[in-house]
Amino acid sequence: MSSVRNITTSAILLALFAIAGTALVAVTHEGTRDRIAANERAALLRAIGHMLPPAEYDNDLLEDTIQVGDPALLGTAEMTAYRARREGRPVAVILTPIAPDGYNGAIQLLVAIRYAGRLAGVHVVSHRETPGLGDAIETAKSDWVKQFSGRRLGDPDEEHWRVKKDGGVFDQFTGATITPRAVVKAVYSSLVYFRDHREQLFAQETDGHV
């Protein structure tokens, strides 16, 4: 009889521990998810701040978004574009294209384009390029992406919108041409997409799809 009671007590204790454990994991997961989301938003705002000073816009651009896509020009059928406005007037858009042809695969970018069509800046969000060869595309590693700032379609013309090794104006890296070539091409394609969709990109409704 007492062994039955022992087993029952053990079973109840085990069940209680299981319930408490599950609850703890659920609460931790919930808290961590919120913190990760907040950190991601802060990192995105910091990255955008390197290209477009916050003083230039007065809206909450992380909330003023539109879904856009174009596999040929943006490397994806679905991406978020962030719109910067000042007193309701369009200032710049931040596209989030993918350069599909890096040495080790996709390179995720932010491309900030002012309403008049000039590049406010380019930022590499993630990549798998080789450290010491292809990773100079990172803002933290070199100033290479800065050479895009202020450029627009026609400056330089299409024929020269290439790395120097291919007859263009943009620097490549020593022993690594594939990575910069992929980024140069993706930035150009983003400008073409912007030229063809500017008014739709700044359309007032949020979370529509171009």
Ligand SMILES: Cc1cc2nc3c(=O)[nH]c(=O)nc-3n(C[C@H](O)[C@H](O)[C@H](O)COP(=O)(O)O)c2cc1C
């Ligand atoms: C192990 C290894 C890793 C490499 N990683 C890169 C890289 O991340 N980015 C890059 O552009 N080239 C990288 N290269 C060099 C390329 O293979 C290529 O030689 C270089 O980009 C020049 O390309 P091009 O001949 O088209 O101008 C790597 C080569 C090796 C052997």
